[in-house]
Amino acid sequence: MISIFDYGAGNLRSVQNTLGALGAEYELIRDAEGLRRATRLILPGVGHFGQMMRALDEMQVRGALIETLRAGVPFLGICLGLQALFTSSEEAPEVQGLGIFEGQVKRFQGDMRIPHMGWNQLELVRPSRLLQGTGDKPFVYFAHSYYAPVIPATSAICEYAVPYTAVLEQDNICGVQCHPEKSGELGLKIVRNFLES
Secondary structure, rough: HHHHHHHHOOHHHHHHHHHHHHOOOOEEEEEHHHHHHHOOOOOOOOOOHHHHHHHHHOOOOHHHHHHHHHHHOOEEEEEEHOOEEEEOOOOOOOOOOOOOEEEEEEEEEOOOOOOEEEEEOOOOOOOOOOOOOOOOOOOEEEEEEEOOOOOOEEEEEEOOEEEEEEEEOOOOEEOOOOOOOOOOHHHHHHHHHHOOO
């Protein structure tokens, strides 16, 4: 059973629609008990880093979520769900992230349009389970003002003024900065690859 963590915000409906299109059964979970019984976990994210992390703390699930990730449960973080894996974010520097990966999420700077919205191309930097069968330099849909640094777990980057982590994969932990649930057939393929990996 796939578990989607509902922290009170985020793009739940579109993620649910994606799983439905793939014929995948899922449940919404909202507490530590749900996290501990999860066999495959998705953390969708839209909104503000600080609000998300404070919501997880108010729900008293931070510890259980970290335990679940470290226990080897397959995990997919989407957009803010990827950013939450890092130590901190410039969006709310006083709030700690989950700290699974070292580094700070930063805000785009410069003359380009912020937020970065629309279709952009991925560039693989190492073999990727999530992007298997998606072709060379696939286009996916983004909507974000903050970006994660490139780290050893990065499997694909995107460039918007600076190169940043678009896809990361390390053992059971995966994350995508793009929105696969808004990326058409290619997005369905990414989610299917996660479910089958």
